[in-house]
Structure formats: structure tokens, C-alpha cells
Amino acid sequence: MSMSKPQRLQKLAAAVFTTMDEARKRKLATGADVINLSIGSPDLPPASHITEAMAQAIRDPSNYGYPMRDLPAFREAVAGWYQRRFGVVLNPDSEVLGLTGSQEGLAHITQAVTDPGDLVLVPDPGYPIYTAGPVLAGAELYPVPLKAEHGYLPELEALPEEIKRRARLLVLNYPSNPLAAIVRPGFFEQVVAFARRYGTVILHDAAYSELSFDGYRPPSFLETPGAMEVGLEFNSLSKTYNLAGARIAYAVGNARLLGLLAEVKAHLDYGLFRPIQAAAVAALTGPQQCVADMATTYQRRRDVLVDGLNRLGWVVPKPKATMFCWAPVPPGFESSLAFAMELLELAGVTVVPGSGFGAMGEGHVRIALVQNEARLAEAVERIARSGILDRHAA
Numbered sequence: 001m002s003m004s005k006p007q008r009l010q011k012l013a014a015a016v017f018t019t020m021d022e023a024r025k026r027k028l029a030t031g032a033d034v035i036n037l038s039i040g041s042p043d044l045p046p047a048s049h050i051t052e053a054m055a056q057a058i059r060d061p062s063n064y065g066y067p068m069r070d071l072p073a074f075r076e077a078v079a080g081w082y083q084r085r086f087g088v089v090l091n092p093d094s095e096v097l098g099l100t101g102s103q104e105g106l107a108h109i110t111q112a113v114t115d116p117g118d119l120v121l122v123p124d125p126g127y128p129i130y131t132a133g134p135v136l137a138g139a140e141l142y143p144v145p146l147k148a149e150h151g152y153l154p155e156l157e158a159l160p161e162e163i164k165r166r167a168r169l170l171v172l173n174y175p176s177n178p179l180a181a182i183v184r185p186g187f188f189e190q191v192v193a194f195a196r197r198y199g200t201v202i203l204h205d206a207a208y209s210e211l212s213f214d215g216y217r218p219p220s221f222l223e224t225p226g227a228m229e230v231g232l233e234f235n236s237l238s239k240t241y242n243l244a245g246a247r248i249a250y251a252v253g254n255a256r257l258l259g260l261l262a263e264v265k266a267h268l269d270y271g272l273f274r275p276i277q278a279a280a281v282a283a284l285t286g287p288q289q290c291v292a293d294m295a296t297t298y299q300r301r302r303d304v305l306v307d308g309l310n311r312l313g314w315v316v317p318k319p320k321a322t323m324f325c326w327a328p329v330p331p332g333f334e335s336s337l338a339f340a341m342e343l344l345e346l347a348g349v350t351v352v353p354g355s356g357f358g359a360m361g362e363g364h365v366r367i368a369l370v371q372n373e374a375r376l377a378e379a380v381e382r383i384a385r386s387g388i389l390d391r392h393a394a
């Protein structure tokens, strides 16, 4: 019996994440206090009306069979929320599909719409599942560079003609992880025109649609005329309602594409635990003050961290959305990994090297706003004391 790792899995080996994780554990083992700004998991609790709805449903013995199809109340809640939030009208029966987290849907969608060898355009840098899903499905990847000078939007028309013609899928994510970039008005219209011209399916990941600052309100891709004919949007309750551990999200949009995704899922899972769907219904239909409060909390954290780092001379842009800051590696370090390792060693602060998100991520690190303001202020203070920013200055 051969125990060797299959090529698909070898392709996914993320050396940067493993190296950082091991270094963090070594540091913790010395008894050091490490401020973890690497993982994008919300540290805030869900609102009590949400957990209460889940608690009530938990006590109902009829909720313990295989759920199979989504509860109609869940699909209607998603459709109602999309209409109120974006003015997008969805048919709850055919244009909404529950997911065990958007990670799950983004992983499986490639199997639903590609054959092995089909070409998938993924953002570089981008959230790792956009790459892992196609690799596991045997599709071919084409990383589309996202550059600061283009507002971190892909230059679709500049892609080689052969790539455009072969592109079966295009993945987009605004507000984005790890870049914290937002979409420019008019860009989604260009995307729809591209999709129509080349027959490309569009996937838009809107996981951070509610985590925005300074009055900015991110749009839905589905607001764009023609978007429903060419693609899907993935959205999640993980960040919006602090339900990351409950694993509930959904895809909305083109009914044919959702039907294909549902078909793949029918082979793999038996649906979402009903008490979790009940929590999602309470979240989506209940008072939305908790969402505004959540965004305000992250905005305050952003200000503490970015203003603090900028005062030290580390010029980090202030994001308009997401729980991340995309910070350039200060001068004098040979790579984002080298800087992140030294930051851990000297300041006891962990961040993610940008190279973990694709080749174009080199030169930056991602800092997650997942600690309270006092802890973020302490991180700034430790970075100042460590001297890491001026030690290597040219």
C-alpha cells in the first residue's frame, strides 16, 4: 500500500502558513505572550436574539433528522435580506442555496461547473480556497494579477486572448481578503460584458459585504444588470453575524448554476442542521443593529492599529472594509515571510506573509483586526519597542 501524498494535495501544500504556525507554537512554548493578528476568525459574540433562536430550536426533538433541503424560512430570509440590503429580487426556491460556510460552496462550485483541464481565473493575491477548489477538481488555474495601480481590480481586457477564450470561471472578491480592496463603480458592468463575450461563469465572494467603514456600503454583484444570467454571489453569516463556527452561508444568483452546485452537494452532504438555520433566520430577519455595532467595533480597531503604525512611520493604508490591513513589508527584509518571522520573534506579534496568498502577495503582510483595541494598541507599542521598523532601514 502506498502512503504517498497524491499530486493534487501536494499542489496545495502551503509552506508559508505551516512555517508561521510552527514558529508561533515554538514562541508560545517559551512562555511568551503572542498577539495573534493572523487568523481571520471573528472574536466577537453573536447577538443574543440569534443564539436564543438556536437554543430554542436545539430543544425541539424534531430537528434531529437529516435536514436534506434548506428550510423554506431560511431561503425566504436570505431573499428578503438581499431585497432590503441591495434591492436584488431573488426567487427563494431556485435562486438561493444554503451552504455549510461559503468555504464549502467555493470549494465545490468548481466541480459543478468545470471538467478536468478547464481554465479557472483566480485573483492573485487571493483567498486560498479560490485556488484549492479548482486544484481538487482537476481544473487548470490562471492567476490574474491584482495590482495597486489598478485599484486591485483585474485588467480583464489585458489578458491574453487565448486565456480569455478558455476561461470557464472567473473568481472575484470585493471587499477582498487579503487586500481589503473595494470595487470601483462600473467594474461589475465590465465583468458582465466579459462573461457574455467569452461565456465565462462569474463567482463573486461577498463575505465582507457588511464589514465596511466610514459610511461605505459595498454593492452586490447581483445589482449589476445581467449579473443573474452569468454568475453567482457567495455570502456568509460568519462575519456579518459572528457565526463563523456555526458554518452557515449561501450562494445566490443564476438558478441553473445553483442547481448544478446543489447536485454536487446532494452527493456530499445532507443539509444544514436546522437549529443553525433557525439562527440564520433570526439573524437575517431580526434587528440589524448588531451588524452596525460589529462594523463600528472593527472600524475603531482599524483606527487604533493603522493610526498607531502610521505614527511609527510604517505607512499602512486605511481599509474601507474587511477585518484586514494589507501592509507593505518595511525596507530591508528579503521577503514577507522573513519579516513576519522577525516580527514574531522581536515583537511577539503574528501576521500572515502576503506570499501565502499568491505570488503577487509578496512584499506585503496581512494584519487581522481580531483583537480588542487595547491589545492592538499593545501590538503597536511592542512593534515600536522592538525597533524592527528602523533596524533595517536603508
Ligand SMILES: Cc1ncc(COP(=O)(O)O)c(C=O)c1O
Pocket (backbone or CB within 6 Å): 040, 100, 101, 102, 103, 104, 127, 173, 176, 177, 205, 207, 235, 236, 237, 238, 244, 247, 248, 249
Ligand atoms: C473572502 C472569504 N471568503 C470566504 C470565507 C469563508 O467564510 P465561511 O465562514 O462562510 O466559510 C472567508 C473566511 O475567512 C473569507 O475571508
